[in-house]
Amino acid sequence: MIKKQPVNAKGQTEEEFLKAYDASRYPCPALSVDMLIFSKYENRLKLLLIRRKNHPYIQQWALPGGFLNIREDILDAAYRELKEETSIERNQVQLYQLHTYGAVHRDPRMRVVSVAHVALINQDVKVEAKDDADDAAWFEVQINDNTLTLYHAQHRMQYHMKTACSVNPDQEALAFDHIQMILDALSFLKLLPAA
Template sequence: MSSEHPPFAVAVDLAIFTIRDGALAVLLVERGEEPFKGAWALPGGFVEPDEDAEQAAWRELNEETGVERFPGHLEQLRTYSAPDRDPRMRVVSVAHVALAPDLPEPRAGTDAADARWWVVDDLIGEDGEPLEDAPALAFDHRQILVDARERVRAKLEYTTLATEFVSEPFTLPELRRVYAAVWGTPPDLGNFRRKVLGTDGFVTPTDSHGSPTETGGRRALLYRRGPATAISPPMVRG
């Protein structure tokens, strides 16, 4: 039976973030095939007829980068459906985002020529515009990256996810550096301490202290992750 609507494909794109050397980093692949051969892009690909979008996302991540399914939470970001976003045909992409600690070095696979972690601040500015000398991203992936960065920044406002990025036991300055890496600026020190210590179950104090400071100041108390997963009201950014 004929249809009034032309066929189109459904794809997935993945913005996978971690913190490396104190900076927010995103996983990119260098495209080995046209379109945009040689350009850097988010991992992704087409959804197969026998899988849903999340299954396709995990499969494409592994096929293009060698990164296995990890315990961190992968969630849908939004759908990108501009008619001209892919020069091959009409392609609607369901973008996914994740922020997880201790992710491995990637390796290029399938149609990717290379795969590596990029510091987000080397790709886009705070206004979302590309930086001078930064590689242009394929398709509409710069916009997806901008939207995904905002999503993970917001997650640190209302969840305790930041505690996953510090080794236990940890000090409050170490935890604050996680927020600085993701937000691009450290939270106000006073507000940060009040929120972390005033939120039931955010952190659990130990009876131990960290190493002495370089100035000979008082040693910081050490903490462990608490059972809480949500922060309400959210932590104020900046």
């Protein structure tokens, strides 16, 4: 007995439906990945940041990340972007998916949804800026009185943890919505004090 294919309200089989389907009816956002790479050394927490080489946010510090290729799995894109921007190899890190960020205006170029990944690695892993990154550096992470401070050499950024707003608008700032990703990752890793 031949099994009859189910049809929709228009009488279409799945094959007929897919053939007639108009994907242009639903504009697609771009999909990106961002990686939060933490390290703990001598009881100090550090976060790997890259300095952006191009617009938007040129020369600002950001999380390593980039766009997903059309035929690429999300996790593969995360490992590829991490290697391209920091030289960290896939076998040196275990990434865990943290959260998806999709605020409509999070990127000035176009609608971009980002899947953030988090990892805790050994700081001895060699890091070298490449591709879209002008520099890569480990920033120390300090939490005091509901203020998150990220600093490396002469670079210092401070944010209110409850609002994710900069303490001093005249200071350097992170690109995009990366401060919110950092706060979420710290909470995920149980490094933030209880609210």
